[in-house]
Amino acid sequence: MIYSKWTSPVLWCLLHDGRLRFGELRVRLPRVTAKMLTQRLRQLERDGFVTRTHFDEVPPRVEYEATDLARSLAPVFTTLGEWSRRHFAEVEAARAAYKGPLVS
Amino acid sequence: MIYSKWTSPVLWCLLHDGRLRFGELRVRLPRVTAKMLTQRLRQLERDGFVTRTHFDEVPPRVEYEATDLARSLAPVFTTLGEWSRRHFAEVEAARAAYKGPLVS
DNA sequence: CAGCATCCACGAAGATACTG
DNA sequence: CAGTATCTTCGTGGATGCTG
Numbered sequence: 001m002i003y004s005k006w007t008s009p010v011l012w013c014l015l016h017d018g019r020l021r022f023g024e025l026r027v028r029l030p031r032v033t034a035k036m037l038t039q040r041l042r043q044l045e046r047d048g049f050v051t052r053t054h055f056d057e058v059p060p061r062v063e064y065e066a067t068d069l070a071r072s073l074a075p076v077f078t079t080l081g082e083w084s085r086r087h088f089a090e091v092e093a094a095r096a097a098y099k100g101p102l103v104s
Numbered sequence: 105m106i107y108s109k110w111t112s113p114v115l116w117c118l119l120h121d122g123r124l125r126f127g128e129l130r131v132r133l134p135r136v137t138a139k140m141l142t143q144r145l146r147q148l149e150r151d152g153f154v155t156r157t158h159f160d161e162v163p164p165r166v167e168y169e170a171t172d173l174a175r176s177l178a179p180v181f182t183t184l185g186e187w188s189r190r191h192f193a194e195v196e197a198a199r200a201a202y203k204g205p206l207v208s
Numbered sequence: 209c210a211g212c213a214t215c216c217a218c219g220a221a222g223a224t225a226c227t228g
Numbered sequence: 229c230a231g232t233a234t235c236t237t238c239g240t241g242g243a244t245g246c247t248g
Binding site: 103 | 106107143146147149150151152176177179180182183186187190191197199202204207208
């Protein structure tokens with residue numbers, strides 16, 4: 001999950017704002033393409049993190065919602081965020097002080 | 105960090121087993137190539153997570169060790185591990201039950 | 209509106225050969 | 229032993245066009 005670029009942002013939106021339509025997610029994540037958004041949502045659905053509800057209307061409406069399994073990730077997000085707030089400045093300091101060969 | 109394939113495994117070895125030589129890391133991570141191991145170690149050094157100690161001997165000896173900054177990541181590893189132990193079975197169950205289109 | 213199909217760009221990673 | 233150099237492979241992600 002973490003390894004894919006847009007999974008966390010998508011999940012974050014659904015955890016934070018509740019049930020959302022495809023287009024509403026696009027508004028919240030202006031840089032994501034429709035293709036990638038679809039791919040990530042399918043994967044999240046397959047893995048049990050979101051539910052997809054399709055309404056047979058015109059124009060079409062599809063809503064996505066985070067599951068309890070997704071909500072169980074809250075401590076992971078919290079711990080990562082805490083670490084970042086407390087320690088990321090040290091990373092930046094190390095980078096500024098680094099004198100060795102450039103990292104590819 | 106998480107986004108790169110070998111960063112976590114390398115860091116895990118150094119946090120778990122202490123100071124290690126380049127070759128000792130290769131033994132613990134048999135699938136990593138020397139090139140990638142070097143790249144990740146350089147990046148970890150640049151970002152302040154490991155120290156590199158070079159001994160001017162023949163044959164050469166280089167030792168890597170996790171810093172306090174690396175050790176500060178312990179809660180992140182713990183939380184992720186806890187989540188996995190408690191919930192990964194649910195992901196596998198969701199995958200087994202999934203009937204939709206295959207995810208690229 | 210919510211997508212799918214197609215093609216393309218790019219960077220991480222792998223394979224292999226060589227070296228101080 | 230601990231790398232470096234070079235080439236190739238692979239997969240994510242981006243851009244564009246089309247459709248029920």
